Amino acid sequence: MNAEMPLLRFLLLPVLVAGLAFLASAQDEPDLPDGLGDAPELPAGLHADDEPADEPDLPDGLFDDAPPPDEPSEHRKTLRDILDLTGFLEVRGGLRTQRDNYEKDASIGETRLHLETETRGATSGIEAVADFLYDPVLNRPDIDIEDGQGWIDLRAANAYFTPVPTMDVKIGRQILTWGTGDLLFVNDLFPKDWVSFFIGRDVEYLKAPSDAAKVSLFGENANLDVIYTPQFDPDRFITGRRISYYNSTLGRIAGRDAIVQAQTPDAPFRDDEVALRLYRNIAAYELALYGYHGFWKTPVGRNAAGTKATFPRLSVYGASVRGPLRKGIGNVEIGYYDSEQDRSGSDPLVRNSELRMLLGYEQDLPRIAKDFTLGLQYYLERMMGRRAYRRTLPAGTPAKGRDRHVFTVRLTRLLWQQNLKLSLFTFYSPSDSDTYLRPNANYKINDHWSVEVGGNVFGGKHRTTFFGQFENNSNVYAAMRYSF
Amino acid sequence: MITQTNHLLAIGLFLVLAAAIASAGEDPGQTADQLTADEIVDNAMRVSYYQGADGSARVKMTITDPQGRVRDRELSIIRRDDLPKDEEDKNDEFLGDQKFYVYFKRPADVRKMAFMVYKHVNAADDRWLYLSSLDLVKRIASTEERTSFAGSHFFYEDVSGRNKEEDVHELLQTTKSYYVMKNTPKNPDLVEFAHYKTWIHRKTFIVVKAEYYDDKGEKYREYKAVKVEHVQGYPTVTRARMTDDRIGGYTDVEYSSVKYNIGLPDKIFTERYLRKAPIKYLR
Numbered sequence: 215m216n217a218e219m220p221l222l223r224f225l226l227l228p229v230l231v232a233g234l235a236f237l238a239s240a241q242d243e244p245d246l247p248d249g250l251g252d253a254p255e256l257p258a259g260l261h262a263d264d265e266p267a268d269e270p271d272l273p274d275g276l277f278d279d280a281p282p283p284d285e286p287s288e289h290r291k292t293l294r295d296i297l298d299l300t301g302f303l304e305v306r307g308g309l310r311t312q313r314d315n316y317e318k319d320a321s322i323g324e325t326r327l328h329l330e331t332e333t334r335g336a337t338s339g340i341e342a343v344a345d346f347l348y349d350p351v352l353n354r355p356d357i358d359i360e361d362g363q364g365w366i367d368l369r370a371a372n373a374y375f376t377p378v379p380t381m382d383v384k385i386g387r388q389i390l391t392w393g394t395g396d397l398l399f400v401n402d403l404f405p406k407d408w409v410s411f412f413i414g415r416d417v418e419y420l421k422a423p424s425d426a427a428k429v430s431l432f433g434e435n436a437n438l439d440v441i442y443t444p445q446f447d448p449d450r451f452i453t454g455r456r457i458s459y460y461n462s463t464l465g466r467i468a469g470r471d472a473i474v475q476a477q478t479p480d481a482p483f484r485d486d487e488v489a490l491r492l493y494r495n496i497a498a499y500e501l502a503l504y505g506y507h508g509f510w511k512t513p514v515g516r517n518a519a520g521t522k523a524t525f526p527r528l529s530v531y532g533a534s535v536r537g538p539l540r541k542g543i544g545n546v547e548i549g550y551y552d553s554e555q556d557r558s559g560s561d562p563l564v565r566n567s568e569l570r571m572l573l574g575y576e577q578d579l580p581r582i583a584k585d586f587t588l589g590l591q592y593y594l595e596r597m598m599g600r601r602a603y604r605r606t607l608p609a610g611t612p613a614k615g616r617d618r619h620v621f622t623v624r625l626t627r628l629l630w631q632q633n634l635k636l637s638l639f640t641f642y643s644p645s646d647s648d649t650y651l652r653p654n655a656n657y658k659i660n661d662h663w664s665v666e667v668g669g670n671v672f673g674g675k676h677r678t679t680f681f682g683q684f685e686n687n688s689n690v691y692a693a694m695r696y697s698f
Numbered sequence: 699m700i701t702q703t704n705h706l707l708a709i710g711l712f713l714v715l716a717a718a719i720a721s722a723g724e725d726p727g728q729t730a731d732q733l734t735a736d737e738i739v740d741n742a743m744r745v746s747y748y749q750g751a752d753g754s755a756r757v758k759m760t761i762t763d764p765q766g767r768v769r770d771r772e773l774s775i776i777r778r779d780d781l782p783k784d785e786e787d788k789n790d791e792f793l794g795d796q797k798f799y800v801y802f803k804r805p806a807d808v809r810k811m812a813f814m815v816y817k818h819v820n821a822a823d824d825r826w827l828y829l830s831s832l833d834l835v836k837r838i839a840s841t842e843e844r845t846s847f848a849g850s851h852f853f854y855e856d857v858s859g860r861n862k863e864e865d866v867h868e869l870l871q872t873t874k875s876y877y878v879m880k881n882t883p884k885n886p887d888l889v890e891f892a893h894y895k896t897w898i899h900r901k902t903f904i905v906v907k908a909e910y911y912d913d914k915g916e917k918y919r920e921y922k923a924v925k926v927e928h929v930q931g932y933p934t935v936t937r938a939r940m941t942d943d944r945i946g947g948y949t950d951v952e953y954s955s956v957k958y959n960i961g962l963p964d965k966i967f968t969e970r971y972l973r974k975a976p977i978k979y980l981r
Contacts, residue, residue, distance in 0.1 A: 269873060270897050270907040275926035276933070278875055278901060300806050334977050374974070382974060391833040418831040432970055493969075498816075498824050500837070500969075538822060542839040580842040587839070631763065631945060632849040661769050661805035697806035 300698060301329040308414045308691030311671075316458040316469025321689035322413045324349040330370075338375035341388075344368050369423050382430040387423045390441060392491055392502070394536045394545035396624060397639060398593045400570045401504035401532040401549050403489060403511055404441075407450035412457055412670055412684065414691035422450050426487075436494040443487040443508070446479045448525060451512040452684075460683035462611065463520060467677055467686065476513040476523040485509070499537035504549065506530040514565035515555070526564045527554040542577030559599020562606045567598040576624075585628035593620040612678055619645045633658040641681060648674030648681035667692045735867040738877050741903040742896070743793055747859040749932040750790065750958030752778040754979055757953055759850050764946030771848050772804035774980040775857075778962045780816070794819055797967040798858055801980045802848070812972050817858050828972040835972055844889055851940040851949035856921070864888075875899060876906065890944075891919070902926070902933040918943045929956045955981070 272278070308322040327346040333339055345367040372386030393402040397420070410419035426443040451474075452459045458469035479485030487508030494501055506529060513523030532549030549570045556564035576589040595618040597603065607613055621644070626637045634657045641650040654668035669690040674682020733741070759771035780795040781787055800813040816824040825838040843855040864884060871878040876897040883889050892913040897906045904926055910919035925937035934956050941948040966976045 269876065270922065272875060272899070273904075273906060273923045273926050273935075273937075275928070275936075276899055276902060276904060276906065276923075300809055302806065336978065382970065389831070389833045391835075418829075421832050430970065432965075437970070495968075536837055538824070541822075541841045543837045545837075576837075577839050578842050580845070584842075585845055631761070632846055658807070660767065664807065 298333065299329065299331045301327065302695050302697040303327050304693055304695040306415065306691060306693035308689045310686070311669075311688045311690060312686060314458050314469065314686035316454070316467065316471055317456065317687070321456070321687065322415070322691055338373070340373045341370050343370035380432045382428075382432075384428040385426075387425050388428065389421045390424050390426065390428065390489075391421060392439070392504075394534045394547045394574065395572050395593075396574060396576075396589055396591060396622070398572055398591060398620070398622065400547045400572050401491075401502075401506070401530060401534065403487075403506045403508065403528075403530060405447045405449050405511065408452055408512075409450055409456055412452075412687060414668055414670055414689060416693075422447070436492055439489075439491040439493075441487075441489040443489075445482045446485045446487055446509050446525070448476075448478055448509070448513075449511040451476075457684060457687045460678050462678075463516075465610075467683065474513065474523050475521070476525070477517060479509055479525055497537075499535055502534045504530065504532040504534070510553070510565060516563045518563065520563075524563075526556065528552065529554060532570075539575060540577070542575055545572070545574040547572040547574075557599075559597075559602035560606045562603075562608055562611075566600070566603050569596040569598065570594065571596075583627060585632065587624070587626045589622070589624035589626075591620075591622040593622070594618070595620075615645055617645055618680070619643060630657075643679070643681065646674065646679035646682065647676065648672070648679045650681040650684075662696055662698065664695050664697070665693065666695075733877075735869040735879060736862075738869060738879065738898055738903070739862055739867045739881075740793060742898045742905050743859060743862055744790070745903040745933060746905060746935075747777075747796070748779060748790070748793055749934070750930070751781070751787065752776070752960055752962040753956070753958045754960055754962075755953045755956045757951060759848065759852075760950045760952075761850050762947045762949070769849065770804055771802070771808075771850065773848070774801045774803070775799070776962060776966070776976075776979050778964065778967065780964075793862075796858070797964075799967060799971070799976070801975050808848070810975070812975055814967060814972055815858060816967070819861060819863075823858075826969075826972055833973070835969055846945075850951075851942045851945060851947065852951065856940065870895070872900070875901075894919075904933055904935060924950075927956070930958045932958055 304326045306322055306324055306326065308320065310317070310319050310321050313319070325348040328343070329346075330341075330343045332341045347365050347367060349365075368387060370387050370389060372384055372388045374382065374384040376382050390404040391402060393399055395402070397417075399406070404424050405422035407419055407422040411417070424441070424443055424447050425445065426441050426447075429440045429442075431438045431440075453474040453476075454461075454469045454471075455473055458467050459474075460466070461468035461472050464472060488506070489508075490505040492503045508528060509525040510528045511525075513525050515524035515526040516522070517524055529552040530549050531552070532547065534545065534547035536543065536545040538544070551568040551570060553565055553567045555561065556566060559566040571594045572591060573593075574589070574591040576587065578585075578587045580586070597614065597616050600616045604613060621642050623640045623642075624637065626635065628635055634655065637652075637654050639652040639654075643649070649672070651671040651673075652668065653671075654666060656664060656666040658664045667690070669688070671688045672681050672684040673688075674685060676682050677685065754774065754776040757771075757773050757775055759773075761769045761771065763769075776799045778797045779787070779792050780797055781792055782794075796817045798813075798815040798817060800815075802808045802811045802813070810830040812828040812830075814826045814828075818824070823840045825840045827836045827838055828834070829836065843860070844853045846852070847854050847857050865881040866884060868880045868882075869877055870880050877900055879896045879898060880893055881896060882893040883891070886892065890912075891910040892915075894908055894910040896908045898904070899906050904923060905921070906923045908921040909917050911917050919940070919942045921938065921940050923935045923938045925935070927934055927936045934953070936953045936956065937951070939948055939950050960979065962979060965971070966979065
């Protein structure tokens, strides 16, 4: 047998070569790309010892023989990890694009220092966020910590902890958001700052802080959020101080000459708010049920004397679903607004109950352009008890329609390696015949500096509709920010 | 004649058997040469994205534009293999669905932003974004995989792994150090390349280089592993560079504090921890 082995090997060689050649010809041999062109086209496997010109060197740490022992890299703790203070300094200015007889020409002019700090332990932490403002437009030196007026706007000051593994608690001033809408809110009844939104502050300022306790429970089948606000936190609504509006008592547009005087319910633990959300995911779909008990967030009522705006009692019951739909994300959200002080709809001083509904869809459009996203929404507000409303409407007051329909379109495009963001958000209401456009361009010059320009453009057939009344407030703005 | 044919058949059979025995008796490393292209790609996928049951790392990205201006990104990334319930993965062979969580630390304007992905091998991924300043959990459409990740030269797909089934893989060459693969997209309309080549280290299955070509056969994009470390026995790329001539410039990425098998609970990848970052696992 020993004598036969060399012979066998000798015989084997041509068989193997033939076999390999057969295999190589059986597969569709690709053309070698540029740079490998000089090499003859030989079947795979026969190049075993060749080192083609474009073959990469082995990187540090890789060897053809045995691997070296472990050498895990360690992260060096920097000062930044220990002292967690960040924020930005911003200058922002804006002008009305037309004269407004009731407001200044400057829509915004402020210098803002935003500071954030957070300290976290294993199961607890504290967070504080404050904005310091210098604002010659408003020239109101007194501070109101509730409505964010004055030189300081405290946006967060809270403590959070995890008393048991299935529960999170956050107590104090905090920003709260839930629901599925994009700049439209059905079940999110946390305070909004519409003034900031309309005069061209960063969109993060649309959310005003709540002074609340948030308790979150996490279960096997569902999760529950309970948010208790002991003292009602209204929206930072349009008062006329910065933005002119339609005043139904005067029957005309008004502004600084007729600042809305509101009676805000403010008795702690009596004028309180409770918001609930029960939610879970089923496959890729997010399902949620919502409940709210408190007050209308803007003063949609009037006192009997007609001298003051009021916040009538409100409860909201709602639901939402969000998840993949075709090539994008779809969402549906509904909410029933139970206006408790006017369930029949016959009290002209209190807004009627409403059914609110939202349908949304968002998709990116890579075939049209890279980093290009389209978002569409349809929103409905349907008045309940309209017959009673019409019957009791004071003579001379223009009657609202039963339905308010709003369509929104969001176009977002990222350019220049995502450093330039162009966006246009459009509200259009066919029932009110009014529009609101929010164009914006934001450019990140580098990791610290960014600049942005944008506008808030209102238009409408009538001066009494939601967006139409703000026509004289159309504005353009520019801002420069240094982040640290 | 009949006996002669039988005799030849017998010799043929003997030769085949002998060849098998002879090759088996040689350097065991040689058996790897018999891996199919798909097996090589599977191994490379495993080493790039699936080592251990889970993992975490700190990531530093340095983006250099064509004018030489530099932008930095700092983030933490955690990953968990989404093994079906009651299934075990003793040999770490799992190549299925995964969950990712990315927590941004720098620059200041994206600080505390969290990004969560449920990566599905056989369906579109689910993606969420959390914006802390608005306390907003946003759902993100995810049709586009080949778009910049955080403004860098890396694409989403480079971070979470391109689905193997989207390309046809061919073994072009086996060199002393590498398997040289050619990968051609099954649906060229969905991607910006005509094909790409990968140099996969034979010993470790680390992708050392990837070159992307356009339909004229011109190379326009290149990935290169610069440094490899062995962490808990797993070969791990800890420094790499992506160059893209179409965009211009390049991004260097550096991984530190790499850990495997940290026992990440599945519940980390939920809305609860989007809103409240799981700092314990992100350090």
